[in-house]
Amino acid sequence: MKRWIPLWTIPLIVVLAIATVWLRLSIVKTTYAINQTEKMITNVKHEREKAALKIAGLRSPRRLEAISKAKFRLAQPKADQVVYLK
Amino acid sequence: MKKRLTVLMVLSLLIASTVAGRAVYIQILGDERLEKLAKRQFNSKMLVQARRGVIVDRSGEPLAINTEVQSLAANPSKVQNKKMMAKLLSKALGIPHEKLLARLKEKREFIWIKRHLPDEQIEQFKKWGITDVSGNLLPGFWLVKENFRRYPHGELASHVIGTVNLDSEGTEGVELWKNSKLEGKVVAMSSVKDALGRPTLYDASAVRDAKDGETIQLTLDASLQFAVEEELKLSLEKTKARAGAVIVMDAISGDILALANAPTFNPNVRGAPAENRRNRVLTDAFEPGSTLKPILLAGALNQGWKITDRLHGEHGSFKVQGKRISEAETHEKFEWIDLKKMIQVSSNVVSAKLAMKMGADKYMSTLRSFGFGEKSGTGFPGELSGWLPNAKKTWSPLTLANVGFGQGIMVTPIQMLRAYTAFVNGGWLVQPRLVKDPNKDEDSPAPIRAIPANVAEQVVDAMKTVTASDGTGKKAALEGYIVAGKTGTAQTVDAKTKKYSRSRYISSFIGFPVGVEPRIVIMTLLDEPKGVYYASETAAPLFKNVLNAVVTRFAIPSSSPIERKLAEAESKKNSKKKDTIQASMSQATPPAPTKLELSGTSPEGKIVWKMPSLEGMTAREALQILQGNDLRLEFHGNGLIQSQSPEAGTTITEGSLIKLRLENEL
Numbered sequence: 049m050k051r052w053i054p055l056w057t058i059p060l061i062v063v064l065a066i067a068t069v070w071l072r073l074s075i076v077k078t079t080y081a082i083n084q085t086e087k088m089i090t091n092v093k094h095e096r097e098k099a100a101l102k103i104a105g106l107r108s109p110r111r112l113e114a115i116s117k118a119k120f121r122l123a124q125p126k127a128d129q130v131v132y133l134k
Numbered sequence: 135m136k137k138r139l140t141v142l143m144v145l146s147l148l149i150a151s152t153v154a155g156r157a158v159y160i161q162i163l164g165d166e167r168l169e170k171l172a173k174r175q176f177n178s179k180m181l182v183q184a185r186r187g188v189i190v191d192r193s194g195e196p197l198a199i200n201t202e203v204q205s206l207a208a209n210p211s212k213v214q215n216k217k218m219m220a221k222l223l224s225k226a227l228g229i230p231h232e233k234l235l236a237r238l239k240e241k242r243e244f245i246w247i248k249r250h251l252p253d254e255q256i257e258q259f260k261k262w263g264i265t266d267v268s269g270n271l272l273p274g275f276w277l278v279k280e281n282f283r284r285y286p287h288g289e290l291a292s293h294v295i296g297t298v299n300l301d302s303e304g305t306e307g308v309e310l311w312k313n314s315k316l317e318g319k320v321v322a323m324s325s326v327k328d329a330l331g332r333p334t335l336y337d338a339s340a341v342r343d344a345k346d347g348e349t350i351q352l353t354l355d356a357s358l359q360f361a362v363e364e365e366l367k368l369s370l371e372k373t374k375a376r377a378g379a380v381i382v383m384d385a386i387s388g389d390i391l392a393l394a395n396a397p398t399f400n401p402n403v404r405g406a407p408a409e410n411r412r413n414r415v416l417t418d419a420f421e422p423g424s425t426l427k428p429i430l431l432a433g434a435l436n437q438g439w440k441i442t443d444r445l446h447g448e449h450g451s452f453k454v455q456g457k458r459i460s461e462a463e464t465h466e467k468f469e470w471i472d473l474k475k476m477i478q479v480s481s482n483v484v485s486a487k488l489a490m491k492m493g494a495d496k497y498m499s500t501l502r503s504f505g506f507g508e509k510s511g512t513g514f515p516g517e518l519s520g521w522l523p524n525a526k527k528t529w530s531p532l533t534l535a536n537v538g539f540g541q542g543i544m545v546t547p548i549q550m551l552r553a554y555t556a557f558v559n560g561g562w563l564v565q566p567r568l569v570k571d572p573n574k575d576e577d578s579p580a581p582i583r584a585i586p587a588n589v590a591e592q593v594v595d596a597m598k599t600v601t602a603s604d605g606t607g608k609k610a611a612l613e614g615y616i617v618a619g620k621t622g623t624a625q626t627v628d629a630k631t632k633k634y635s636r637s638r639y640i641s642s643f644i645g646f647p648v649g650v651e652p653r654i655v656i657m658t659l660l661d662e663p664k665g666v667y668y669a670s671e672t673a674a675p676l677f678k679n680v681l682n683a684v685v686t687r688f689a690i691p692s693s694s695p696i697e698r699k700l701a702e703a704e705s706k707k708n709s710k711k712k713d714t715i716q717a718s719m720s721q722a723t724p725p726a727p728t729k730l731e732l733s734g735t736s737p738e739g740k741i742v743w744k745m746p747s748l749e750g751m752t753a754r755e756a757l758q759i760l761q762g763n764d765l766r767l768e769f770h771g772n773g774l775i776q777s778q779s780p781e782a783g784t785t786i787t788e789g790s791l792i793k794l795r796l797e798n799e800l
Binding site: 093094097098100101104105107108109110113124125 | 185195196199200201202284286287288290328356357360361364686
């Protein structure tokens with residue numbers, strides 16, 4: 049009796065089926081990983097923004113002036129106290 | 135038995151083939167309803183939120199940035215024991231219990247309980263039992279992460295930056311003006327989710343389309359802005375003015391380096407009154423008064439007049455169509471004065487006569503060439519174009535005379551400043567810029583020539599006399615710099631009487647240091663200063679302080695040579711030895727604040743001067759001698775000084791009362 053499909057196709061089909069499932073699982077796994085990384089990126093971005101806010105607050109001219117006056121007893125120079133050399 | 139088994143087998147086969155047939159139908163042929171159900175279960179739409187762009191100053195200093203905050207949301211249909219929850223939430227969030235209960239009774243699937251919660255309030259949830267033992271919120275409630283706009287410098291440049299609403303959409307200022315660029319691109323993308331609701335597949339191409347908002351770079355300099363705002367605040371406290379504004383602009387590029395308004399507001403705190411949020415520089419128009427006179431002079435010189443041409447001052451007043459036009463001070467009784475002097479003494483009569491001689495058409499064309507009657511082109515929301523008297527009708531002589539000295543015309547502060555840039559940069563009208571747009575630089579309109587360079591030079595020469603020792607703006611002069619400018623004290627219309635008020639004025643000063651780089655123009659404006667309202671005593675000193683901040687910030691070298699400065703210092707030192715202050719008069723180095731002769735000090739440590747002879751002088755001349763010292767002055771009458779008390783040669787100390795009786799005693 050002649051076989052209607054060759055014998056070697058059976059392992060091929062099995063391999064293809066496993067590969068398809070593996071590929072599908074890999075996609076899902078990678079998506080989870082991307083998702084996780086994106087969350088991390090977002091968190092880092094937020095941390096960066098928080099840091100930027102803190103730096104901006106620390107560099108605020110109002111704060112610096114208050115510190116320079118209170119802590120170092122500095123004052124804005126008067127017009128006649130500044131001489132610029134060309 | 136066999137027959138029964140056959141029937142059972144056939145039945146089983148029928149059932150099996152029905153199920154198989156149905157499965158084939160569902161899997162292969164498809165069912166629209168089931169397809170939709172499956173899609174609803176496994177597919178979801180995700181919004182990729184864009185981060186709002188930041189706003190920075192010209193050096194990259196952040197002025198508006200984002201942080202993440204959490205907001206409390208609820209699904210009322212899933213909330214159990216609504217009364218109890220309303221009570222607990224009320225205690226944790228400080229919202230009235232009735233209000234919360236009403237919200238929880240709403241028949242909706244989503245409501246906001248409170249937006250933008252501070253961390254301290256979220257910590258309160260556990261204390262008030264709004265979370266379960268594992269720290270999760272009770273059923274029906276959840277926290278949503280949102281972007282929150284923060285302004286790290288608080289009030290700094292708040293009128294320019296503007297504000298956003300709860301949804302981070304611009305509502306005012308640059309936040310509104312550049313909202314489309316700042317908000318970025320929100321993208322909705324489809325994804326397949328797993329049993330736990332986590333996305334398993336993305337539409338990668340859609341993610342690529344999502345775009346964060348662009349960074350907007352302003353032309354403002356944060357450090358200078360701060361210094362200018364501080365000076366304005368001090369000036370407002372001193373003059374008790376209702377409001378004020380200062381603008382500092384680069385006359386070549388048109389970059390606005392500082393733009394301060396008072397009263398001000400903190401954009402981090404919601405609910406500031408509209409009065410405090412108004413950007414007066416761009417959205418308020420006023421009658422400029424004498425600051426318009428240099429524009430008139432430029433127009434006249436451009437029409438062929440000479441700076442030495444003279445007009446009669448009519449001894450202080452003259453009538454036009456039955457209305458009297460007078461000098462600001464009754465003692466100012468000018469005769470023949472040239473156009474340069476007209477600027478120095480700020481003569482209303484001569485300005486009115488000059489405008490009438492020029493004619494309405496020529497004067498109107500001058501005003502238009504300086505950009506009046508149209509928006510300055512900053513693009514800022516709500517900017518006004520000002521108002522010129524009807525161009526279609528012929529101006530009456532009275533209208534023309536009034537516009538000659540800056541009344542009967544409405545301008546915005548930015549228009550005035552823009553017009554003055556033409557004097558600094560050789561006659562070009564530049565477009566003011568508040569935002570540095572790298573893409574727009576190539577398309578930005580080219581400067582327009584308003585006046586020839588030689589005309590600009592002559593007007594600057596005339597304006598230099600204003601800050602000289604006998605000019606109206608001498609208090610704007612800054613030691614070491616040649617300052618040109620013009621004072622303006624304009625009457626305002628009383629909203630009730632619809633007439634010019636005798637007690638409300640807008641004092642302004644527009645000026646610039648001459649011969650220095652960068653070429654900067656500054657305008658100071660005070661609305662309704664109390665007491666001494668003259669610009670010479672209010673806006674001019676503010677200008678001087680602002681100019682000092684500008685030269686300090688940009689390290690602008692003095693325009694007078696260092697040798698001269700040292701020589702002056704030496705001469706001052708010598709003069710102190712003789713116990714006499716000698717006034718040094720030069721355009722480059724404005725005079726010392728007093729011309730009084732020192733006589734020593736009193737036993738109480740007060741300075742003692744010799745009373746000078748003031749008889750025969752005008753009140754202004756007397757003021758120039760006595761100003762800058764702690765003396766109380768009383769003027770009676772107008773015209774020239776007839777008698778004085780104390781008499782000349784006697785001694786006066788700080789706080790002395792000096793009475794001066796003038797020619798025509800009232």
